Amino acid sequence: MSTEIAHLRRRLVEFTIQCTTHLELPPIVKYSALSLFFDRFRPSVVRFLQKKKKAEHWLLQPLTESNLQLFVLVSIWISCKMHCSRGLSVQSLKSLGDKMITEQLFTVRDFMEAVMKFEIGTLNIAYTLLDDLFIHFKEVAKVGELLNFEACMDMMDLLYEKEETSVLYHSSTSLAASILVS
Structure with a gap:
């Protein structure tokens, strides 16, 4: 693995940990989100990019760190839905994104598209x-x-x-x- 990819991965892990800490979420949410993003979503994106096909959706074209941070937040949102009695609203997720993602602003619709267009599933965490x-x-x-x-x-x-x-x-x-x- 190249050092650039390793560095990006480290920043995304740190981003996940910072967001779950900021939201004061239980550890199960953090580890579920890490699993959803790094074990499910990211490998499918990497395989897709290795085929050198043009991304079908604007959230993956071009693939930037801020776009990946959006998917980290979506992974946190899904994890929270699975493991917390009181889930996060999309608006609160967008507010967090506005604070934590500095390179790009995403709309509520962007968050909803990320949830609907891309399957991020989980079995055993x-x-x-x-x-x-x-x-x-x-x-x-x-x-x-x-x-x-x-x-x-x-x-x-x-x-x-x-x-x-x-x-x-x-x-x-x-x-x-x-x-x-x-």
Whole structure:
């Protein structure tokens, strides 16, 4: 992976973490959003661009960091819808985008198009699996009392920042188990 792509990835991970922190969202939303964007959406865009086809939608033509930040916000919005009893409104998402994305302003319609035109799906999210494993391990093993869930989340953050989640692990279950063991 080129250093430019690695640097962009790091900035997008940081952007995701900053946005979820700013919104005071629970960790499940952060990790779901990271999974949606980096494990589902971004790889499909990369494959599309490798085919050297012209993007069909203006949000991908040209593909800029601010456009990718829009899709990060959409991933946060979807994650919040899945995991929070009180989801984010599109207007609050747009307000956050206005504060956090400095190169370009997006309209509410842009956010809605990003949601409707691009399928960002999720099945198993490593955070959920890690949480389940953590709880089970604490129940069945005495050494489970020594586990620190915050340390597990810190490891997951580092793996996302370094892109090790998609390079080393093709399964969310193995990623969660590896983090817990570490």
